[in-house]
Amino acid sequence: MYEKNGEKYYICDAHIALWDARPENQRNIHGKQFIDCFYDYHKNLSPAEVVWDYDTYTYYGEQRLLKDLFEDGYVDHAIFQPAILSDFYKRGFGQTEDALALTKAHPDKLTYNHAWDPRHEEAGLEQLRKDADRMGLKGVKLYTAEWNGDSRGYKLDSKWSRRYLEECLKLGIKNIHVHKGPTIRPLDRDAFDVADIDQVATDYTELNFIVEHVGLPRLEDFCWIATQEPNVYGGLAVAMPFIHSRPGYFAQIIGELLYWIGEDRILFSSDYALWTPKWLIEQFVDFQIPADQTEYAPITVEQKKKILGLNAASLYGLDVPAELRLSEAVAS
Amino acid sequence: MIAVAASPAQSPELEADITAALATVVDPELDQPITELGFVRSVLIDDDGVTVHLRLPTSFCAPNFAYLMASDAGDALRRVPGVGTVTVLLDDHHDSDKINAGLAANAGYVGTFGNEADQDLDELRRTFQRKAHTAAMERCVMALLRSTGKTIEQMPGLTLWHLPGGPQKDALLRRRTDIGLGIRPEDLVLVDDDGVPVPPDAAPMRLRFAKAVRISVEGNAHFCRGLLTTRYDDDEPLATRITNTRRTR
Numbered sequence: 001m002y003e004k005n006g007e008k009y010y011i012c013d014a015h016i017a018l019w020d021a022r023p024e025n026q027r028n029i030h031g032k033q034f035i036d037c038f039y040d041y042h043k044n045l046s047p048a049e050v051v052w053d054y055d056t057y058t059y060y061g062e063q064r065l066l067k068d069l070f071e072d073g074y075v076d077h078a079i080f081q082p083a084i085l086s087d088f089y090k091r092g093f094g095q096t097e098d099a100l101a102l103t104k105a106h107p108d109k110l111t112y113n114h115a116w117d118p119r120h121e122e123a124g125l126e127q128l129r130k131d132a133d134r135m136g137l138k139g140v141k142l143y144t145a146e147w148n149g150d151s152r153g154y155k156l157d158s159k160w161s162r163r164y165l166e167e168c169l170k171l172g173i174k175n176i177h178v179h180k181g182p183t184i185r186p187l188d189r190d191a192f193d194v195a196d197i198d199q200v201a202t203d204y205t206e207l208n209f210i211v212e213h214v215g216l217p218r219l220e221d222f223c224w225i226a227t228q229e230p231n232v233y234g235g236l237a238v239a240m241p242f243i244h245s246r247p248g249y250f251a252q253i254i255g256e257l258l259y260w261i262g263e264d265r266i267l268f269s270s271d272y273a274l275w276t277p278k279w280l281i282e283q284f285v286d287f288q289i290p291a292d293q294t295e296y297a298p299i300t301v302e303q304k305k306k307i308l309g310l311n312a313a314s315l316y317g318l319d320v321p322a323e324l325r326l327s328e329a330v331a332s
Numbered sequence: 333m334i335a336v337a338a339s340p341a342q343s344p345e346l347e348a349d350i351t352a353a354l355a356t357v358v359d360p361e362l363d364q365p366i367t368e369l370g371f372v373r374s375v376l377i378d379d380d381g382v383t384v385h386l387r388l389p390t391s392f393c394a395p396n397f398a399y400l401m402a403s404d405a406g407d408a409l410r411r412v413p414g415v416g417t418v419t420v421l422l423d424d425h426h427d428s429d430k431i432n433a434g435l436a437a438n439a440g441y442v443g444t445f446g447n448e449a450d451q452d453l454d455e456l457r458r459t460f461q462r463k464a465h466t467a468a469m470e471r472c473v474m475a476l477l478r479s480t481g482k483t484i485e486q487m488p489g490l491t492l493w494h495l496p497g498g499p500q501k502d503a504l505l506r507r508r509t510d511i512g513l514g515i516r517p518e519d520l521v522l523v524d525d526d527g528v529p530v531p532p533d534a535a536p537m538r539l540r541f542a543k544a545v546r547i548s549v550e551g552n553a554h555f556c557r558g559l560l561t562t563r564y565d566d567d568e569p570l571a572t573r574i575t576n577t578r579r580t581r
Contacts, residue, residue, distance in 0.1 A: 040559055
């Protein structure tokens, strides 16, 4: 919970990770390239006083995570959204068992989402059933650009992806988080193209599709499909830290999102440990659309409350204390 | 493009032509020349030819766009008279080896990526030329609306003639040419990607969406510049190192 000027905000960090990118876990040069890329994101967009050293960034462990999120970071609940990346890391990038154990130790604070990969076909479906049972899945995180042998990614509307989505429906896994990354086969298409999400959102209206980093670098295409599909949401991973380094651009992103998809379908996330939540939350609560951007209405306290936690709480059925709900919700 | 550590130029005209040729190469996603984005790491001009090293903001920048820029750079350089052998290399990318081998063999895109590719990159390039046109149109129209205090509804039949001259209009005309739209004064400004006029009642929405496109393209460019600066964290991170030992053109 974060409190400022007499207002109390319930905080759900909808995208966190517990990763291990230390050299001994790197399978090949791509493992190093991947974490270096993350570290450049971290260094480029964080305030100087919260930049980590490189070694800590490659592995920070459970206790550091708990402290950064729940002691220092005002977070009430956080959701693991792992990237497995077995082609780059020997034991995977996201540490499944450690994150799951942490979730079981703190079920009120953490939710664990797992991943599936349609290229594992029938065997992967069987694994998904087992994972759903063992992990108590309410959501999955899909990284469509993940490499797998010769393949460099998949589309969400492929035949096998659909089989997996249908299995999610059966298993009660309602929240499908999708991360679009920059390599996918065939390479002559735009890898960031969100058209496949448009297709499956139309076909599976009982599932929620949360597009991570609000479709960046294709914000406009994301906004366009989200306008047409009521079950498409935008996760603010990667977009949030612009609030510090490029507040004018951040205002445009939020202004566009509020215009196109509205305040009920935007989810806060720090993308921990890409960034830490404390400063993002503090700056977001203080944030206002600059006066010269007259085309956007000022952002209200109620909108901030929804974005910072209430929207995600609604998707995941989280128990929000009565005093942190919106007044209308308390009355109803 | 900022040059550093330039040796005394033996053939300054060739060097200028090479620089100008590289400046014609545009990042399709960001709609800006690679020279201004800092993507040209070094240029070596010697008696045999020219060797250019390119670099990108991350190892995981999309390989298709990386290939497009590298092959466009090679094509632009080969058009420079007297340039000699042209070598373009992409540094520090997860697909550097594959792309550099393909460029060296002049294998083309499909030849470079083999079964990872279906077809050439023309359609991909076109997608981003359309976005660039949409963004350029929005900049021109919004500038006009701001300066006249009118709304788009008050300007039905807006033509290129109505737009004041300047860099924004020049940019729009170039983008129109890229996607095959007319650039006569009487041509309508508010058209879709195929040149079909936008009906007056649809004009506000076309403009509104165009704004989202512009914000997206501009935001990506800021982000990529920032990342490149962080990645190549030295004294002049966006500068191009030019070395010219050519004795005669």
